[in-house]
Amino acid sequence: MAATLLSKVWDLHSVRKLPTGQTQLFVGLHLVHEVTSPQAFEMLRARGWKVPFPSRTVATVDHIIPTLSLARPFADAQAEEMLTSLQRNCRDFGVPLYDLGSLEQGIVHVIGPEMGLTQPGMTIACGDSHTSTHGAFGALAFGIGTSQVRDVLASQCLAMDPMKLRRIDVTGRLAPGVYAKDVILAIIRTLGVKGGVGYAYEYGGEAVEHMSMDERMTLCNMSIEGGARAGYVNPDAVTFAYLKGRPAAPKGDAWERAVAWWSLMASDPDAAYDDRVTLDGAALEPHVTWGINPAQSASVTGRVPKAADAAPEARVQIAEALEYMGFAGGEAIAGTKIDVAFIGSCTNGRLSDLREAARVVKGRRVAKGVKALAVPGSNAVRLAAENEGLDAVFREAGFEWRGAGCSMCLAMNPDRLEGREVCASSSNRNFKGRQGSPTGRTLLMSPAMVAAAALAGEVTDVRQVLGDGR
Amino acid sequence: MTLPAIRRVSGTALPLRGDDVDTDRIIPARFLVSITFEGLGAHAFEDDRLSLKAKGETHPLDDARFWGARILLVNRNFGCGSSREHAPQALFRGGIRAVVGESFSEIFFGNSVAIGLPCVTLSRDSVGELQTLVEGAPKSAFSLDLESGTLVAEGKTFSVSIPANAREAFLSGHWDGTSMLLDRFEAVEELAKRLPYVAGF
């Protein structure tokens, strides 16, 4: 019978039905970082439990690390304590750690794929909502809370409720200057921030088939912003080509066997879905958020809505967003002044993101008064970018080139907004206060759009910058 | 090991209006830089509270009339956004023992179950009615009974919903799932041997 990747992977990893009615699901890869794990390790110690599958677990440090200087101890004593406690926990429980300063360190959702740890057909869990990123490889990957981190550490399993599956087809080819980020912002705008609750999203269609792995990761990364706990793309030749030769990928004869098994995991062509949605990819324009959740976005050629024009249900929320963001309602989104430009995060901190942004800024200058940051998602990305000379391109344009980490995506390290600053950001959340200042304002967009905004000092259609003959 | 069952939560309630309240608002990220959950209760909704204060308004959490409340009344898609368990922890440590709302984000819901904080749902109209009731009469007595699936507020009975699995977990004391997952560990080891990427391709 025809089956979806979701049901195949789910069935393969189901240990048993639990007394509560949930399914006990085996976790094939458990990723750990410093923020959501210390309490979990502490609970293991208190109960005298061990980690039974330490080699199915990998830890790194990303959220709290400064991107300017890695000198220890960190200026922030609590951040220092978090790192020290992760180091001790990994040592005590035998969990491999890609530590500060190591070549492999980086944002957990960047290093899993680039080391080849993330593979098709796996179940992947991490105490971080953007674990959905790993679905780009045809894995079933989802974020969990700290008590569940404890569950996985102690038993390599989770108690899970079944998910429904929505197939999202993105038809046609994306126009130049339009990226995976715009696709996912458009999907969330269409389906809403809770449209995916209870669902996993399977992305497909011509536009997705033509995306690189980096782009598929951007797409799957923000599934959670649409309420879907997991999002995935069926594994194909693009997936296999990306994985080939990566440190943790199968080698020699095993490679062929792995590709054969991975191919079997993909959804069958005539599989049934609980819901289907189609989006015209060819018609998409670059997107920018104007509000305080990722569904509140507009095309760059569009306008900020007026609360009065909205359905009565939505009015209060729109009014709240406009007030916070300082929009009157009805103005064009292009032309919105910015103070800070941030390129990075697990959504858009990969090599191709930096390349696209560098293509925009090359030979140009960041507008006066704009603080611009380019932050690679991992050390490997940083080194690859520096090998290509991208660091120099950014620096010459007036960007700061930083060390790898989560940086200004959230306020757990020294990179943060001040006061009511407006930030053009390639990250994934525009919630109130997300970037560190309780009144700071975030406009989400693609890295190329952030680059264009940095040059102009205001939101600008990147297609005009790219299209001016260079 | 089975934990104490959770059957009933009684006390006064705290109304918190608004849809899509995300976990960054419930507990801003800067309070996550710690290796324990201790002290989080005092920082719940800190940014929202400060910004209202600056405008001369009072957040319900700062409103003395609601102090000591054990039941939180919220609206749609409560707890969306980041997966941080710090969010339910902050509420729990602030004294909240049950959340009644229109709907919850899945991760928030799961995290809440795991720490013994029941989240139950009611229609928009009923939640609104209860919020209005408490705003007018903060000392109204609430009693949530998970066994019968009812919420009694000032003598009026509402029937609430909670997924059967979560309800069962609370009533049977299985809401801390780890022990349950370790019960048949041989089956886990058997399954791992059958997975080609664990056993080797």
Ligand code: SF4
């Ligand atoms: S980059 Fe941002 S969203 Fe991604 S893991 Fe780091 S903090 Fe979370």
